[in-house]
Amino acid sequence: MAETSCPALQTQDLDFSYPDIDGRPIAGIPPVVQGMTVSLPRGSRCLLIGGNGAGKTTMLKILGGKHMVPKSAVTVLGQPPFHDTDLTASGRLSYLGGNWDRDIAFAGYSIPLQGDMPAGQMINSLPGVDPARRDKVLQVLDIDLEWRMHKVSDGQRRRVQICMGLLKPPEVLLLDEITVDLDVLARADFLKFLIEDCETRGMTIIYATHIFDGLEQWPTHLMFLSRGRLQLFKTAEEIPELAQDRLLELVEGWLRKDKELRLEEQKVQRSGKDAKSEKPGMATWSNGWTAGRMTASMKDSSNAVMRM
Numbered sequence: 001m002a003e004t005s006c007p008a009l010q011t012q013d014l015d016f017s018y019p020d021i022d023g024r025p026i027a028g029i030p031p032v033v034q035g036m037t038v039s040l041p042r043g044s045r046c047l048l049i050g051g052n053g054a055g056k057t058t059m060l061k062i063l064g065g066k067h068m069v070p071k072s073a074v075t076v077l078g079q080p081p082f083h084d085t086d087l088t089a090s091g092r093l094s095y096l097g098g099n100w101d102r103d104i105a106f107a108g109y110s111i112p113l114q115g116d117m118p119a120g121q122m123i124n125s126l127p128g129v130d131p132a133r134r135d136k137v138l139q140v141l142d143i144d145l146e147w148r149m150h151k152v153s154d155g156q157r158r159r160v161q162i163c164m165g166l167l168k169p170p171e172v173l174l175l176d177e178i179t180v181d182l183d184v185l186a187r188a189d190f191l192k193f194l195i196e197d198c199e200t201r202g203m204t205i206i207y208a209t210h211i212f213d214g215l216e217q218w219p220t221h222l223m224f225l226s227r228g229r230l231q232l233f234k235t236a237e238e239i240p241e242l243a244q245d246r247l248l249e250l251v252e253g254w255l256r257k258d259k260e261l262r263l264e265e266q267k268v269q270r271s272g273k274d275a276k277s278e279k280p281g282m283a284t285w286s287n288g289w290t291a292g293r294m295t296a297s298m299k300d301s302s303n304a305v306m307r308m
């Protein structure tokens with residue numbers, strides 16, 4: 001049984017590489033997640049920020065128990081999420097990401113799903129759900145139980161997907177770009193409901209998104225990843241831009257700095273100046289930023305007013 005005093009999520013020197021066809025890490029390619037050490041207290045709402053390919057989905061899938069890593073490298077509610085399958089089976093740990101496609105890709109063709117299932121049938125088929133919880137989630141997501149799943153819009157299908165992940169109240173919820181299809185009202189109501197759920201039940205959330213509108217008051221923590229490395233992890237109080245409603249500007253500054261460092265690093269690599277480095281490309285990177293905290297150059301960039 002997990003202790004209740006332990007953090008919601010914890011990683012310790014976590015490295016992860018996708019395996020090649022032989023099941024071994026791909027030679028010559030740095031790990032997709034590198035040296036990640038972080039601990040998130042229960043009840044937190046953490047925004048996971050990073051450019052395309054930064055490693056957000058990979059990180060969330062590791063935390064969600066979908067990729068195998070050493071037991072000591074990751075714990076969720078005190079248990080290793082890959083090895084302790086009861087965490088996900090019980091609904092205590094819920095990962096919501098990816099798409100529920102209405103087409104099946106087959107031999108180069110896309111074939112429409114033939115199944116005609118009402119949303120209500122899917123929702124009511126989940127055993128052990130508290131009816132009051134189900135009604136609340138249905139109301140927040142404004143779901144019509146008569147929707148036919150092969151005919152609904154992307155946003156409607158997304159609402160049902162989110163509903164399925166929330167019916168059994170999770171203790172840890174991992175959201176990967178899940179609000180992208182929701183209309184403004186659905187997104188606002190959903191995010192408000194998540195705050196209530198965290199505050200009343202102590203649920204913990206990590207939410208990866210590229211959409212920052214109206215999110216300034218939402219997070220308790222911010223995490224910024226770049227090329228699989230944790231570049232920043234802070235509480236909301238430590239980020240003045242949140243109180244100033246300048247989250248988008250802040251993130252844009254980070255991503256520009258990130259791109260600048262990457263291009264600089266590539267230039268150095270091409271000119272062969274880092275030929276002696278054991279980990280190609282990391283020398284310039286770690287000079288620019290330090291895992292878990294900002295260096296002076298990063299602070300300058302994050303506080304700068306963006307001029308377009």
Ligand SMILES: Nc1ncnc2c1ncn2[C@@H]1O[C@H](COP(=O)(O)OP(=O)(O)OP(=O)(O)O)[C@@H](O)[C@H]1O
Pocket residue numbers: 018032050051052053054055056057058059
């Ligand atoms: N199945 C896979 N096999 C090999 N490499 C992968 C696989 N999935 C992702 N990657 C690589 O891992 C890195 C991180 O990908 P990831 O999907 O975690 O990024 P992300 O931050 O979620 O990006 P985005 O914002 O575009 O969704 C990328 O370089 C990507 O090419």
